[in-house]
Amino acid sequence: MRLTALPALADNYIWCLAGDDGAAVVVDPGDAAPVLAAVEAGLRPQAILLTHHHDDHIGGVSALQARFPGIRVIAPEEPRIPMATERVADGERVQAVGRTFHVVSVPGHTLSHVAFHTDEHLFSGDALFSLGCGRLFEGTPSQLLATMRSLASLPAQLLVCCAHEYTVSNAVFARHVDPANAALRQRHEEALAMRRDDRSTLPVLLADELRSNPFLRTHTAPIRAAVSAHLGREITDDVEVMAGLRHWKDGFRA
Numbered sequence: 060m061r062l063t064a065l066p067a068l069a070d071n072y073i074w075c076l077a078g079d080d081g082a083a084v085v086v087d088p089g090d091a092a093p094v095l096a097a098v099e100a101g102l103r104p105q106a107i108l109l110t111h112h113h114d115d116h117i118g119g120v121s122a123l124q125a126r127f128p129g130i131r132v133i134a135p136e137e138p139r140i141p142m143a144t145e146r147v148a149d150g151e152r153v154q155a156v157g158r159t160f161h162v163v164s165v166p167g168h169t170l171s172h173v174a175f176h177t178d179e180h181l182f183s184g185d186a187l188f189s190l191g192c193g194r195l196f197e198g199t200p201s202q203l204l205a206t207m208r209s210l211a212s213l214p215a216q217l218l219v220c221c222a223h224e225y226t227v228s229n230a231v232f233a234r235h236v237d238p239a240n241a242a243l244r245q246r247h248e249e250a251l252a253m254r255r256d257d258r259s260t261l262p263v264l265l266a267d268e269l270r271s272n273p274f275l276r277t278h279t280a281p282i283r284a285a286v287s288a289h290l291g292r293e294i295t296d297d298v299e300v301m302a303g304l305r306h307w308k309d310g311f312r313a
Contacts, residue, residue: 116184226263
């Protein structure tokens, strides 16, 4: 299978997983134009996976349905995604283009957010970014902590295919929180070099994120100490650490 990231909108990626014959699954098409351009080059969309309801993830679906009548549109139980043809929930599986996609509930950024993973790839939408995670627009810190733990428990060899090119900006905050982390420093330097060459910083191994993403490391001493110092009081509760870290990131300015 061939994995392709189609740049879209300001900083989104639309992920396409395609076989040799072009038959493909398209993930979170917030804009139809990049997908239709890929169709002209031989892509044959067979199914669309949607992680959550935000327009920069679903905005191109209607145009793709018009171009490909009957295409499967697979989404969580969410009335704000009215164009879905199939609904999925945590623990379910989807078969498409010869691959099994496992569904994982990942609330936080939105309440109904899901991720999809195969044996090789994790399509995390806005739940997990490289060196960061999505803002809590609807969920709670407790839900975000559970989501990070759920994602951290997946096979470390998975390639994380998140929906935005945020690695460099996330790295600045992450290094502010965890300045002694050598894996994080290396990831930041690599990401800077990639962006200078106009290359994507994604996908990234989940194993690398487990070593360097502070939101996956709230249980570690360096992250707890940093959040405690930022808040001016000792924090030991996991939910409080996550809440403090997310609030810190929301207001952070380099």
